[in-house]
Amino acid sequence: MDLSLTPEQEAFGATVRAWLKTNIPHEWKSIGSSEIPRMEQYEFLRRWQRTLFDAGFIGLTWPKEYGGRGFTFMEELILQQEMALAKAPPILNVLGVGMAGPTIVAWGTEEQKKRYPAKILSCEEIWCQGYSEPNAGSDLASLQTRAVKDGEYWVINGQKVWTSFAHVSEYMMLLARTDPNVPKHKGITYFLLDMKLPGVTVKPLRQITGEAEFNEVFFDNVRVHESQVLGGVNNGWAVGLTTLMYERLTLGFGLQVRLRIALEGLIDLARRMEKSGRVVTKDPVMRQKLAQLWIDTECLKYTGARAITKLLRGEMPGPEASTGKMAWVDTHQRLQELAMEIEGPYSQLWKGSDWAVEGGVWAQSFLRSRANSIEGGTTEIQKNIIAERLLGLPKD
Amino acid sequence: MDFGFSPEQEMLRATARKFLENECTSGFVRARMEEPAGVTDEFWAKLAEQGWLGLVYPEEHGGSGLGFVDLTVLMEEMGRVVMPGPFFSTVLLGGLAIREAGSPAQKKEWLARIAAGRGRTTLAWTEPSARWDAAGVTCAAREDKGGFVLNGTKLFVLDAHLADVLVVVARTGEGKTPEEGVSLFLVPNGTRGVEVKLLPTMDQTRKLCEVSFKDASVPAEAMMGVSGKVWPTLARVVERATVALCAEMCGGAQRVLDMTTDYAKIRVAFGKPIGTYQGVKHKAADMLVDVENAKSLTYYAAWAVDENAPEAALAASMAKAYVTDAYRKVAGAGIQLHGGIGFTWEHDLHLYFKRAKSSEFTFGDATYHRERVAQLINL
Ligand SMILES: Cc1cc2nc3c(=O)[nH]c(=O)nc-3n(C[C@H](O)[C@H](O)[C@H](O)COP(=O)(O)OP(=O)(O)OC[C@H]3O[C@@H](n4cnc5c(N)ncnc54)[C@H](O)[C@@H]3O)c2cc1C
Ligand SMILES: Cc1cc2nc3c(=O)[nH]c(=O)nc-3n(C[C@H](O)[C@H](O)[C@H](O)COP(=O)(O)OP(=O)(O)OC[C@H]3O[C@@H](n4cnc5c(N)ncnc54)[C@H](O)[C@@H]3O)c2cc1C
Numbered sequence: 001m002d003l004s005l006t007p008e009q010e011a012f013g014a015t016v017r018a019w020l021k022t023n024i025p026h027e028w029k030s031i032g033s034s035e036i037p038r039m040e041q042y043e044f045l046r047r048w049q050r051t052l053f054d055a056g057f058i059g060l061t062w063p064k065e066y067g068g069r070g071f072t073f074m075e076e077l078i079l080q081q082e083m084a085l086a087k088a089p090p091i092l093n094v095l096g097v098g099m100a101g102p103t104i105v106a107w108g109t110e111e112q113k114k115r116y117p118a119k120i121l122s123c124e125e126i127w128c129q130g131y132s133e134p135n136a137g138s139d140l141a142s143l144q145t146r147a148v149k150d151g152e153y154w155v156i157n158g159q160k161v162w163t164s165f166a167h168v169s170e171y172m173m174l175l176a177r178t179d180p181n182v183p184k185h186k187g188i189t190y191f192l193l194d195m196k197l198p199g200v201t202v203k204p205l206r207q208i209t210g211e212a213e214f215n216e217v218f219f220d221n222v223r224v225h226e227s228q229v230l231g232g233v234n235n236g237w238a239v240g241l242t243t244l245m246y247e248r249l250t251l252g253f254g255l256q257v258r259l260r261i262a263l264e265g266l267i268d269l270a271r272r273m274e275k276s277g278r279v280v281t282k283d284p285v286m287r288q289k290l291a292q293l294w295i296d297t298e299c300l301k302y303t304g305a306r307a308i309t310k311l312l313r314g315e316m317p318g319p320e321a322s323t324g325k326m327a328w329v330d331t332h333q334r335l336q337e338l339a340m341e342i343e344g345p346y347s348q349l350w351k352g353s354d355w356a357v358e359g360g361v362w363a364q365s366f367l368r369s370r371a372n373s374i375e376g377g378t379t380e381i382q383k384n385i386i387a388e389r390l391l392g393l394p395k396d
Numbered sequence: 397m398d399f400g401f402s403p404e405q406e407m408l409r410a411t412a413r414k415f416l417e418n419e420c421t422s423g424f425v426r427a428r429m430e431e432p433a434g435v436t437d438e439f440w441a442k443l444a445e446q447g448w449l450g451l452v453y454p455e456e457h458g459g460s461g462l463g464f465v466d467l468t469v470l471m472e473e474m475g476r477v478v479m480p481g482p483f484f485s486t487v488l489l490g491g492l493a494i495r496e497a498g499s500p501a502q503k504k505e506w507l508a509r510i511a512a513g514r515g516r517t518t519l520a521w522t523e524p525s526a527r528w529d530a531a532g533v534t535c536a537a538r539e540d541k542g543g544f545v546l547n548g549t550k551l552f553v554l555d556a557h558l559a560d561v562l563v564v565v566a567r568t569g570e571g572k573t574p575e576e577g578v579s580l581f582l583v584p585n586g587t588r589g590v591e592v593k594l595l596p597t598m599d600q601t602r603k604l605c606e607v608s609f610k611d612a613s614v615p616a617e618a619m620m621g622v623s624g625k626v627w628p629t630l631a632r633v634v635e636r637a638t639v640a641l642c643a644e645m646c647g648g649a650q651r652v653l654d655m656t657t658d659y660a661k662i663r664v665a666f667g668k669p670i671g672t673y674q675g676v677k678h679k680a681a682d683m684l685v686d687v688e689n690a691k692s693l694t695y696y697a698a699w700a701v702d703e704n705a706p707e708a709a710l711a712a713s714m715a716k717a718y719v720t721d722a723y724r725k726v727a728g729a730g731i732q733l734h735g736g737i738g739f740t741w742e743h744d745l746h747l748y749f750k751r752a753k754s755s756e757f758t759f760g761d762a763t764y765h766r767e768r769v770a771q772l773i774n775l
C-alpha cells in the first residue's frame with residue numbers, strides 16, 4: 001500500500017496545477033453544486049472544454065491515435081484532483097467523454113474511432129444518451145424504439161425520454177430494437193445517430209428546477225446508414241453495458257471531485273451564515289453534519305482508489321467499484337439538504353431576489369440533486385445489482 | 397499509487413484466517429467469555445509463535461518490525477472471529493505506549509517479553525469522567541522521596557487483571573493547557589496501593605477493570621518519557637490503537653455481512669429464500685456499502701499512521717467516526733435479517749453486536765470523532 005506518487009506523477013500534477021492557475025477564466029465562480037453544467041453556462045463551458053483539449057488535459061486514458069494521451073488512470077486521477085483543488089469548471093460534454101467516447105474506442109471500427117472520439121474531447125460534437133423511453137426506464141431492455149432494415153439503411157421509429165442535452169447535441173448514443181422476435185436483451189442494436197437527420201424532433205421538457213435540461217426525442221422514419229451501427233447488429237446490450245464498470249469508475253472519480261468542490265462551497269457558506277446569532281460553523285450540531293459530509297466525501301476518494309488499484313494491477317474491480325454511485329448519491333443529496341438547512345428561511349428565495357443567498361444557486365442545486373438517485377440507474381436498481389451480483393442473493 | 401495489499405499481506409491474511417478458524421472457534425470464544433482470563437496460556441503461546449504479539453515491534457526487541465498496514469490485515473481477521481483476550485490491551489495499548497515512550501531499559505525488557513508471550517500489559521488511562529481529552533486525567537502522581545506516589549481511579553481499563561505491568565497515565569502537575577503535566581508510569585501489577593477490580597461487562601469478550609491507586613509508591617525509574625510532557629506521545633499511541641481497532645471492527649462487520657448473506661440464501665419464508673425479497677436485499681446492499689466504506693477509511697488511516705503523514709490524526713478520526721456507525725448498523729441489521737434466531741444466545745450474532753457496542757465507546761464514539769474532524773479541518 002502506497003498512496004504516494006512517483007516523481008513523474010508529481011511533475012505531471014505540478015504541470016496541471018500551474019496550467020490551471022493561469023487558464024481558469026476569471027469570470028468563473030464555482031458555487032453551489034457544480035457537478036451538472038447549467039444551461040446559461042453552456043457557451044462558456046464549450047470554450048473551456050476546448051481549452052482543456054488544446055492543452056491536452058482531457059481524455060488522458062484514451063489512445064493517442066484517437067485524440068487521447070495514452071496515459072494510465074493515475075494521471076487521470078491526478079488531473080481530477082488538481083481540478084478539484086483549483087475549483088475548475090466542469091466539462092460540458094460529460095456523456096460524450098464519460099460514455100460515448102470510451103464505448104466507441106472499445107467497440108468501434110477503425111473508421112468510427114478516427115471519426116468521433118477526438119471531436120468528443122474537443123467539444124466540437126456534444127453527445128446525448130438515448131436509452132430511456134416512456135415504457136423503459138429501470139427495465140431498459142424493454143425498450144420499443146424500432147429500427148427496420150431497408151437496403152443500406154436502418155429506419156428508426158419511436159421515442160426517447162429524459163434525454164439530457166439532446167437539445168444541444170450533435171450525436172446520440174441510441175439503443176433501438178432491431179429484432180423483436182428474440183429475448184429482449186438480444187434484439188437491441190447500438191447506433192451512433194446524427195441528431196440533424198430528417199425525422200428527429202427534440203422537445204425540451206421542463207424539470208423540477210424550471211429549466212429544460214432534458215428532452216423528449218421523437219424518431220419519425222429516420223434513416224440511419226448501416227455504418228453507424230456500433231459493435232454489431234443485435235449486440236447493443238453488450239455494447240451498452242461492457243464499458244459501464246469502467247465508466248462508473250471514471251465518472252465516479254469526476255463526481256467525487258465535484259463533490260469536494262461543492263463541499264468546500266458549503267463550508268464557505270457555513271462560515272458566512274449565522275443561526276441564532278452564531279456563525280453556523282460554531283454550532284455543534286452543524287459541525288457534526290459538516291464533519292460527516294467531509295468524512296463521506298473523503299471516503300469516496302479512497303474507495304475509488306481501491307478500485308483503481310485493482311484496474312492498474314490488471315484485476316477486476318471488486319465490490320468497492322459498485323458502491324460508489326450509491327454512496328455518492330447519498331452524500332450529495334445530504335450535502336444539498338444541509339445547504340438548505342444552513343440558509344434556513346433564506347433557502348426559500350429564488351434567483352431574482354436581492355435577498356437570495358449567492359443568487360439562489362443552492363436552492364437550484366438542491367432541487368437538481370433529487371435526480372441523482374434516479375438518473376444513471378435508480379438507487380433501488382443499484383441495490384438490486386449489489387445484492388444479486390456481489391452478494392449472490394437469488395433473483396426474484 | 398497502490399491502494400491494495402501486497403502478496404505478503406494477503407499471505408498473512410490467509411494464514412491468520414486459517415489459524416483463527418481452527419483455534420478461535422465460537423466454542424473457544426464462549427468458554428473464554430465465562431472466565432476472567434479471556435485467553436488460555438496455550439492460545440497465547442500460539443499467538444507468540446506466529447510472531448503476532450511482536451508484529452509491530454522493532455526486530456531488536458524481538459518483534460517483526462512490520463507496520464500498521466500489515467497489522468490491519470491481522471486485526472481484520474481477529475475481528476472476524478471476535479477474538480477474546482488481552483491482545484489488544486497488551487500489544488496495542490500498553491505495549492505500544494512502551495514502544496513510543498519507554499526508556500531503552502523498559503523497551504528492552506517489556507517489548508521482548510510481550511513478543512515472546514511472557515509479559516502482558518495495558519494502558520490505565522480513562523477515569524470515571526469518561527473523558528478522552530487531557531483534562532480527563534486527574535489521577536495524581538506526587539513526587540515523594542525520589543519517587544512518585546499515585547492516587548486516583550482509572551475506569552474502563554482493558555484487561556488490567558491480566559497485566560504484569562500497567563502503563564498509567566497520571567498528572568504530575570498543572571500547566572497552561574490540560575495537556576501539560578500529563579505523565580506516564582510503568583507500574584507493576586500488585587504494587588502496594590494498587591487495586592484491580594474486574595467489572596461485569598455487556599461484551600464479555602472484552603474484560604474491563606477499575607484500577608484504583610491509594611498512595612501507591614513507584615520509583616523514579618517507573619516514569620516513561622519526559623515528566624509532564626507525554627500527552628502528544630500518548631495521543632499518538634491512542635491514534636494508532638484506534639486505527640487497529642477500526643480494522644478489527646471492519647473484520648467483524650464483514651463477518652456479519654457474510655453470515656447474513658449466507659443465511660438469506662438458505663432461509664425460506666413464503667416459499668422462497670428470504671434473500672429473494674427486496675426488503676432483505678436492499679438492507680444487505682446497504683450493509684455492503686457500509687463495510688466497504690469502513691475498509692476504505694481504515695486502510696487509508698493505517699497507511700497514514702505508517703507514513704507518519706501529517707493527516708494521520710485526521711485519518712484516524714475519520715475512520716473511527718465512520719467505522720463506529722458502520723459496525724453498529726451492520727451488526728444490528730444482521731440480527732434483524734436473521735429474525736428470531738438472531739436474538740438468541742446460541743447464535744453468534746450477539747457476540748458481534750456487543751463487540752460493535754464496546755468498540756463504539758473505546759477511544760471515543762462517532763460524535764466525539766466527528767467533532768475532532770471538524771477541528772482538524774479548521775471548521
Ligand atoms: C435528470 C435526469 C436526467 C436523465 N438523463 C437521461 C439521459 O440522458 N438519457 C437516458 O437515457 N435517460 C436519462 N434519464 C432517465 C433515467 O435513466 C431513468 O429515469 C431511470 O433509469 C429510471 O427510469 P424511470 O424514470 O422510467 O423510472 P421507473 O423505472 O419507472 O422506476 C420508478 C420507481 O420504481 C423503482 N423500480 C423500478 N424497478 C424496480 C425494481 N425491479 N426493484 C425495485 N424498484 C424498482 C425505481 O427505482 C423508481 O423508484 C434521466 C433521468 C433524470 C431524472
Ligand atoms: C423476543 C421474541 C419473542 C417472541 N415471542 C413469540 C411468542 O411468544 N410467540 C410466537 O409465536 N412467536 C414469538 N416470537 C417469534 C417472532 O414472531 C418471529 O421471530 C418473527 O415472526 C420472525 O420470524 P422468524 O424468526 O422465523 O424470521 P424469518 O421469518 O425467517 O425472517 C428472517 C428475516 O427475513 C425477513 N423476511 C421474511 N419474509 C420476508 C418477506 N416476504 N419480505 C421481506 N422480508 C422478509 C424478516 O423480516 C426477517 O428480517 C418471538 C420472537 C422474539 C425475538
